[in-house]
Amino acid sequence: MLFERFEKLINPFKEVPDKMPPKKILPFYWHYLKQVKGIFLCLLIVGFFASIIEVAFFNFLGKIVDYIQASSSPANFFSDHRYELIWMAVVILLLRPFFFLIHDLLERQALTSNLVTLVRWQQHRYVLKQSLNFFHSDFAGTISSRIMQTGNSLRSSAISCVNAIWHVIIYIGSALFLFIEVDWLLTIPLLIWLVAYVLTLIYFVPRTKQRSAISARARSKLMGCVVDSYTNITTLKLFAHTELEQDYAKKAMQEQTVAAQRSTRLVTAMSQVLCIINGLMITSTTALALWLWSNSLITIGAITLATGLVIRINNMSEWIMWVVNGVFEEFGIVQDGIRTISQPRTVQDKPNAKPLLVPQGNITFNHIYFSYDSKRPIYQDLNFSIQAGEKIGLVGPSGAGKSTLVNLLLRLYDLQRGSITIDNQNIAEVTQDSLRSQIGMVTQDTALLHRSIRENLLYGKPNATEEEMLHALRQAKADEFVLNLVDNDGGKGLDAKVGERGVKLSGGQRQRIAIARVLLKNAPILILDEATSALDSEVEAVIQESLEMLMKDKTVIAIAHRLSTIAKMDRLIVLNNSKIVETGTHQQLIKENGLYARLWQHQAGNFVGLDE
Template sequence: MRPYADNDYPTNHKPDWKIIAGLWPYLAEYRGRVILAVSMLIMAKVAIVTTPIALKYIVDYLDQNRGADMVLWIPLMLVLAYGALRFGSTLFSELRDAIFARVAERAMRRVSLRVFNHLHARELAFHLDRKTGGLARDIERGTNGISFLLRFTLFNIVPTLLEIAMVAGILLVAFNVSYVIAILVSVVVFVIFSIRVTEWRTAFVREANNRDNQSNSRAIDSLLNYETVKYFNNERFEAEQYDEDLDLWEQARLKNRTSMAVLNIGQAFIIGASMVAIMAMAVREVASGQMTLGDFTMVNAYLIQLFIPLNALGFVYREIRQSLVNVERLFGLLGEKPAIEDAADAKALAIAKGEVQFHDVRFSYHQERAILKGINITIPAGNTIAVVGASGAGKSTLARLLFRFFDVNSGSITIDGQDIRNITQDSLRSAIGVVPQDTVLFNDTLYSNLAYGRPGASEAEIHHAARQANLDVFIRSLPDGYNTRVGERGLKLSGGEKQRVAIARVLLKNPPLLILDEATSSLDSISEQAILDALNEVTQQRTTLVIAHRLSTVRDADTILVMDQGQIVESGGHNELLAKDGYYARLWLQQQHSDKENQE
């Protein structure tokens, strides 16, 4: 069973409320809109709070003039005022939302772009370890959480507290302090209950999120490995594993839903009990003549008006807690610094000749296992150096270090005497073209994938690169030609076709330095020779590091380095190494024998 549990975020961890303060920069960008939206909010609340007063005067006028000659226009004007206040509260609330919409949507855009850039800035090791499905869910929930926090913190919590204060003030002036005390006690009990139960529920929310990430990661990973699943007839196994994760997710969601029911029932009981107690006080005063029927109606209207947003405040608090959990994960992701960063005084790479040197380079992915053990290599400008050896010898690690996917543990790598740790990653990678062993394409057209090597290239340049990579005949044979879609990760193309696309992209990029990491490993013999001829022509003017397993592809290299167990054990030209009758010669004989057997 593959380890998919995403338990790196404890369910009992308490979120940091300071996160809300961290949202201020997103509000500050549209300070004017925020101020105008808050103004609309205040006007809406004023309209809402004064509505019961208009209702009181309507009821009192009708009650006191019952059976008498009533001046009809007075209650009609009061009704008109009541309707205008009702409409005004809705109008100002909608205007508030419309004005603030740009602020919230822009915040989501800014955060999404920031996360996107941050993820691309992260080191290769991060992406090798991370589960894409869970990461995507974290980003989605986090960006939505930011929008929720911006909207509801500003437009629900603050206005609800403002409304409670205004209603309490009106009741204190219009009646007596007992109503204010009763309302405040009800509010305090409601808030304390909501906070305590919500704190208890937060662990269930986190667990549900973790299980959601876990099941989503498994689903995406299984679909990305569709062919492997088919090769081993493991559809049922994958479904069973996915169902196990869904079962855990179902249980977590059940806990979440059940605990929410407890919260909702408790809140409803507190509100109902409070309304009964306060309305009983009002009934007694109406019966004793201390309060008019209009006053009674006003108290009832205020209670309904007060407890509806208070109940909503309980919902908002629950959602804010959940949003804090989601945003905290997102901000936690943003707070993780990339392992590979530009130095504070990093300068752009200046290539005069293009000489590459490895100076006593030592490196390990894990402390307990050394990969490179004191490597010294010089690649003269314009020369091609090939590195060969058995799998696991450390060949591809040289390419990763030169491209600065990782930093050396000790020693240094220089280009024209410039330590690559002291130059910007952007300028370094702009100067290097890479043809990887495993080419993954975007789910787009062939033309778009070719143009990715240099997005500003002309159509003629793209077609020329395709011809150089021996790809144009294949493209012309396709019904849609360059507009053919390659599918997810390029699965509609063969390995050789994908590799030729990768070669064409590098030719289009036209960099001064080249890394060819098993660049012809997926090609047949005829295509391989055609590609080698093109690459040999291209590498004449470039400093090239060739990583190869098949020795026949590097016979023409200026120098061949033989690696074994993280060290260079032999170096020289092809014929020179064969004459030594050493490790290279043994590899050569083994591959020749294998090729002969395959031909038979």
């Protein structure tokens, strides 16, 4: 089918190098448009012929009037001018529809949807691999809004520019040519208008661009504010701060409204100025044409041609004004998107990075130095090793640096100095995907994707069978509630959706799903960050059995504030102020009567049945 042929001219998901988009606006446009330059070239060529045909209308109209005036009698009109009239009919009935059809197929079927998808897909791929710090520095709603808006604005402005180019060149050029052919004096009002029109655009367009960029930033900020409120709706309700949140959103909406109003003021002023100079052009051209006719210098057909053409130029100039204004508004939106999207990745795979192989599971932190902002060091010369198959518990007060250590092992951040090795392989020199595929992790803040239980579990093992998933759920003591789940769309059991971040499940249920997912992954290195913090004591006792089975033959790092959950580990490492202050077994540390012993006493840890 014709539509499908044109829709398949562009593959928006084709493989391209995953490079950072340029930071300057014109190279940014070319970064994406060069991938579809052939389609744009065809659009430019077809647009040229379509514009020529549009201008030919007015030439035809003038000639018909002259033919009528010169005809000896109405009866002989068609016989005297049949070839000219047939040619006009061919142009209007065949050539015009053909070129307009090809133009619309190229623009709407080939470009409109595919180019937007291409830009969004490549930007999403790039942003998805940004470091964790990138996402912590901005609203999730703002980032997603900029990716969505940038793709649409880039496509819209690029197509508008291509369409406008020929309209301006062909209409103005043809008008000058035809006016010179009739009488060169007719070009004077048109040239004066052209100068005034260009000066109007030169004055207003840069100011419109600047204010449009401000308006786009305000719109993105508003989007981030609203999404942030909806994402944290539970906190909003718990603290009964609906009115406070309304004020927060109201302020963002007011800023966006004021920014939009300041932008539209310029548009209104530009429209009014254009209306005046267009009126002067139409009046002066028509008056001059009538004066020339009254002096027998031009024909009535020439008056029809001149008047019709300047009225068309008037309409075109208004359209061009809106196009130019729209293009620069889109430029503002794209520039706003560039600020977010075209950011270098702070954590990147090296060009020669190799996959990580973990035959054993030895982990070594070699004299590491790290800080988040290069001002306040978190770790200075931290040095320790974990043997293959060893179970380590990280202990310490809040802020001691336990989670940071885990984030560094996962290479969510890069070290300033030192190295972390797994089986003598520097994690900075292996691919990030292979590193994280060898590490299973259950966190205290278990957020599930807003998808089905099945899709969440398949994150652990993409090719897992249904029996494997059910087995993992049974091990995590999650099979009973999962099989009874029903969502609003009628999905049941494994196919039931869990809601955004898993909000339809309790904290304990989410954590059990997360444990099942890690059971499926079966990675050689396991990280448990408060893995049972959301479980009640009875369920925790049952889950501990599953975790102990999961930990078998694996290198384990466990973080817990409830010391009873890690007291049986092979070795405990006590951190304070980002330094190792104690290390040993539970019994050894109790005897030392240091920080660990004090923390244990605060929690009255004797109930686990361990001898002090």
